Amino acid sequence: MNRRLFLQKIGAALLTLGLPFGFFTKKPAAAAINNEKLGGKPWYGMGVDIDKCIGCAKCMEACKIENDVPKEPFVFRTWVERYVITRDGTVGVTSIGTATNPSTEAVVEKDILRSFFVPKLCNQCANPACVQVCPVGATFQTEDGVVLVDDKRCIGCQYCIQACPYGARYLHPVKKTADKCTFCYHRISKGLLPACVEVCPTQARVFGDVNSVASPLARLKRMNKIHVLKPHLNTEPKVYYANLDGEVK
Amino acid sequence: MNQAMIERLTELAKEVQGYIYPNDLDVHWSILIVVYPYLTGLVAGAFILASLVKVFNVKEVQPTYRLSLLTALAFLLIAPLPLLLHLGHPERGYEVLITPNPTSAMAMFGFVYAWYLMAVLLLEIWFAYRKDLILYARQERGLMKWTHRALALFSNDVSAEAVEFDHKAVKVITIIGIPSAFLLHGYVGFIFGSIKANPWWSSVLMPIVFLFSAIVSGIALVILLYMVTTPFRGQPIDMKCLDKMASFLFYAVIIDFSLEALDFIHRLYESEESIKILSALVMNKLIISLLVMQVLLGMIAPLGIMVAIKLWNLNDELRRLLYFVSVLLIQLGIFSTRWNVVIGGQMFSKSLMGLTTYKMEIMGLEGLLTAVALLLLPFFVLAVLIKILPPWDTPAPSPAPEGATV
Numbered sequence: 120m121n122r123r124l125f126l127q128k129i130g131a132a133l134l135t136l137g138l139p140f141g142f143f144t145k146k147p148a149a150a151a152i153n154n155e156k157l158g159g160k161p162w163y164g165m166g167v168d169i170d171k172c173i174g175c176a177k178c179m180e181a182c183k184i185e186n187d188v189p190k191e192p193f194v195f196r197t198w199v200e201r202y203v204i205t206r207d208g209t210v211g212v213t214s215i216g217t218a219t220n221p222s223t224e225a226v227v228e229k230d231i232l233r234s235f236f237v238p239k240l241c242n243q244c245a246n247p248a249c250v251q252v253c254p255v256g257a258t259f260q261t262e263d264g265v266v267l268v269d270d271k272r273c274i275g276c277q278y279c280i281q282a283c284p285y286g287a288r289y290l291h292p293v294k295k296t297a298d299k300c301t302f303c304y305h306r307i308s309k310g311l312l313p314a315c316v317e318v319c320p321t322q323a324r325v326f327g328d329v330n331s332v333a334s335p336l337a338r339l340k341r342m343n344k345i346h347v348l349k350p351h352l353n354t355e356p357k358v359y360y361a362n363l364d365g366e367v368k
Numbered sequence: 369m370n371q372a373m374i375e376r377l378t379e380l381a382k383e384v385q386g387y388i389y390p391n392d393l394d395v396h397w398s399i400l401i402v403v404y405p406y407l408t409g410l411v412a413g414a415f416i417l418a419s420l421v422k423v424f425n426v427k428e429v430q431p432t433y434r435l436s437l438l439t440a441l442a443f444l445l446i447a448p449l450p451l452l453l454h455l456g457h458p459e460r461g462y463e464v465l466i467t468p469n470p471t472s473a474m475a476m477f478g479f480v481y482a483w484y485l486m487a488v489l490l491l492e493i494w495f496a497y498r499k500d501l502i503l504y505a506r507q508e509r510g511l512m513k514w515t516h517r518a519l520a521l522f523s524n525d526v527s528a529e530a531v532e533f534d535h536k537a538v539k540v541i542t543i544i545g546i547p548s549a550f551l552l553h554g555y556v557g558f559i560f561g562s563i564k565a566n567p568w569w570s571s572v573l574m575p576i577v578f579l580f581s582a583i584v585s586g587i588a589l590v591i592l593l594y595m596v597t598t599p600f601r602g603q604p605i606d607m608k609c610l611d612k613m614a615s616f617l618f619y620a621v622i623i624d625f626s627l628e629a630l631d632f633i634h635r636l637y638e639s640e641e642s643i644k645i646l647s648a649l650v651m652n653k654l655i656i657s658l659l660v661m662q663v664l665l666g667m668i669a670p671l672g673i674m675v676a677i678k679l680w681n682l683n684d685e686l687r688r689l690l691y692f693v694s695v696l697l698i699q700l701g702i703f704s705t706r707w708n709v710v711i712g713g714q715m716f717s718k719s720l721m722g723l724t725t726y727k728m729e730i731m732g733l734e735g736l737l738t739a740v741a742l743l744l745l746p747f748f749v750l751a752v753l754i755k756i757l758p759p760w761d762t763p764a765p766s767p768a769p770e771g772a773t774v
Contacts, residue, residue, distance in 0.1 A: 189369045193377045195390050210388035212721060219381055220722070248565060252477035255463040274463055275456015277396040284565035286389030286718045290396060292369045294457030332708050351447050352564055359498075368719050 131355075135198070161328035162264040163302055164357035165316070166339035167238050171323035174199055174236035176215045178315035178324065185303060185314035192218040195288040196300040197240040197315055203364060205230045210366050238324060239365050240315070240354030241266065241287035242302035242348060249279035249288065258297065264329070264357060265304055270296040284349050285356075302326070329357060379727070385652065386722030395714045395726040398734040399707075400450040404743050405556045405578065406706045407447040410746075411585010412553035412579070412680055414440040415489070415545060420616065422542040428612035434496060434759035435597070436590050441489050442750035448481065450742050473559045484552045488545040493757070494519075495537040499526050503763040515756060522553045553582040560709060567642035567720075568649070568713040573631050580624040585702035587617045588695040593750075595692055599761065607684050614691050621698070624669050645720045652723060653715045658708045666701010670694040 137351075182197045183190055195217065203211040203226050213220045215236075247266050249258050256271035258279050268279075273296035280288045280297060291298040303313035307326070311317070316326045327336035336359075339345075343361035349368075360367075380393055419438035420426040452461050468475035501520035505513050554575035560566075561574025571577075591613050598605050635643065648660055673694045677687055711726050729735035 153466075155744075191369045191374055191377075193374075193381075193390070193393060198390050200387075210721075212719070214390055217390035218378065219384050219393050219724075220387050248563075251471045252474065252563075253469055254472045254477070255460075255467055256469040256472075272460070272463065273457070274460040276451075276474065277456070278472070278559075280391075280396050281714075282563055282565055284718055286391045289391040290394075292373055329625070351512060368721060 121133065126234075133177075133258045137233075160262055162330055162357075163243065163307065164264070164327070164329040164336060164359060165240070165302070165313070166325040166327075166336045166359045166361065167338060168343070169235050169237060169360060169362040170325050172199065172236040172238055173321055174201055174215055175320060177318045177320060178238060179216055181314040181318040185306075188298070189292055192216060192221075193297070194292065196287075196298070197238065200237045200239060201234070202237060202364065203234045204232045204274070204364075204366060206232050233364070235362075235364060237360075237363070238315075239285065239287070240358060241283075241302075242285055242354065242358045243279070243300075243302060245355035245357060246353060248282040248352075248354055249299075252278045252282040254278065261304070265302050265307075266299070267301055267304060268297050268299060270294055270298075273297050284352050284354065286363070375402070376727070377504035380725065383504060383725040384722060386648075386717075387719055389719050390720035392717040392719070395711060395724065397710055397714060398454065398726075399711075399728055399736065399739045400454040400734055400742070402703070402706045402710045403450040403739050404447065405553075405710070406585070406703055407443050407450070407663050407742075407746065408553055408556050409454030409578065409702065409706070410589050410747060411440045411444045411447060411484075411583050411586070412549040412582040412616055413584065413588075414443070414590050415549045415586070416583050417613070417616070418492075419542045419546050419549075422539055423546065426612065427606045428606075429616075431606050431609045431760070432590050432594050432613065434757070435584075435593060435754075437489070437493050437496065438751060438753045438757060438759055439590055439593060441493060443746045444481075444485055444489060445749055446742060446746045449745070450739075451477075453738065453742075454664065461604050473555070473562055476555060480555050482550055484548050488541060488548045492538055492541040492545060495534045495541065498523060498534055498759055499531050500763055501728055501757075502526050503671055507763060519756070520670060525735075536740075549623050550579055553756045565718055566713050568646060568716070569709065571631060573627060573634075577624070577627050577631060580620060580627055581702050581705050584617065584624050586699060587613060587620060588698040588702075591617065591691060592695045592699070595682075595688065596744050597696075597754075603760075605688060607687070610688070614677070614694075617673070617695075617698070618678070621667060621671055621674075625671065642720055645716045645723075649712060649716045653725065654708055654712050657704050658712070661704040662708055665697050666704055670697045670701070673697075704757075746766075 128320060138247035169365050177200055178197055179199060181193065182188060182195075186196060188194060188196055198214050198217055200212055200214045205211070205226060207230075211226070215221075223225055243264060243266055245264065247258075247260060250260055250266060253259075255272055256278060257270075257274070258268045258299075260266050269290070275290065275295045275297070277290055277297065280290065283299075288297050288299045290296070305312070306313060313324075314322045322335070325339050327334035329336065331337050339361055340359060345359045345361060346363040347356040347359060348363075384393070407438075414436045417429065418433050418440065423431040452458050457462055465478040466477055468478060483641050488740065498520055501516045502524055503526065505516040508516065528632060557575030557578030560569040561571050563569045591610065594610070594613075595605060635646065670693075673690050674683075677690055682690070714724075715726060716723050731737060
């Protein structure tokens, strides 16, 4: 075998080996934001400052009214969890106004180590597991980074509900299709804020373009240590928490 | 939201232990989704048994070859029904077939199913039966004659070369069929195993465990069918055949048991974040269905029985009785396995801090009665198939009509 033939064979082998890998390599979402999404298109996210949330649940109420979410306390696009960590290390969690864990047993104040509220909603992941698993592509990510459900396409298989690590999805009991937070897409596409952000009396929730340099979201991210929920699952959430406690799941 | 649903969910909410995310209250995948992997498992298992005859030349199992194929077909035809009935919008179900999302494991259903049905099962059955269909048609009159002629696709060649070609074709299809059967059920395991949000499901072993439990359940079902149908035909049960099938069943159960034990030990040893909630799940919600029904009754008891049969020289009648009990126990065990995966995986919240519960409806589209009906339906389909394509008798050769190639 001469040198030319040898090099040709090596080249062909490398190409064959490399093709499948190149095919399946996904562009990291962060790269997509910085390069392509900067061309004028926003890439939406939300910021939540745990220290500012007073657990008034106005956001939950506003969300249900704004988005026609069934009013019964069984399905939610957003909810607020109350954490009470006592001196013996017990972590007590309840969620205000829901049917599942409504009771808040009185805890003697001197026993409380720390206590706080955590607003939860769809994390509008940059790498959404729900979009990956939807068999018909009814749930999708918009160009501005919001994960939506097309209720005219959704077949109601509920695979996305199983795939969401955050419990942010539910089967709409009337429509029989998957439903979830849309960041109030009908509002933000008109330049308005999501309903929950609008009504929050303490500005614990802020909304905006992740890439903007001057916005409440940018400020929150600049002034605080930021954490996201379940980062080990590599869903790349775009709901950024300031002052999040390690106990929060 | 209607009143019945509110009442149901209110009752369910009272059963919550610990903290669950509010949307995690309801179990979304009901008993119908337990039935689905159970049915496809039987398909894959029955096919693997059939392939033992053709590919691995296990002559003893020959009497059940065609029965296995027909069983696989009957169960495969019914397998998509529980999926369809479970959808929020069954009328949109066809979307999965015409506009599948390529990144979705579930969307591959259409391709895997169509491949297995068209390219493997129907084709193999056609080649396996072609000669007999022609011979039947020659002896019959009226509707049956035309049914058999049509099923033979109006072929009329029973010459030695043609039959030899049939045999070769069957062999090739079976060789393609084995990985296809693995694909069919491994893929169902992948649907669960690839959900990283759910620590009970998310395991690379899931497709393999599904596969071996499928083989176990499929072989056990064919043994059961063989033992029930043979006396009805007034024929003696071929003990060599039964012993051989039971032998394969025994090895499959051992592999299945080892894999599940490995999964269990691995989880315990790694003791990840989810271990506390999974332990709570097993101890609070799955103690009967996992420890008693799946492990004790569904695996250890039949294994014990089969070891006893291998150790002691028991007479035929006692062996038959013991095999019969074993295969029934195995069916119970494998159904429990499916239950523990599907329902068990939804009884803890993704908060990993609390448990919900599953209250099965009796009536209703997703209730117990529908599930029982779906489990019985394949047997009716099988009865029809057996009527049209008799798996045990071969027709006597008859004079060929004018112009036919003999």
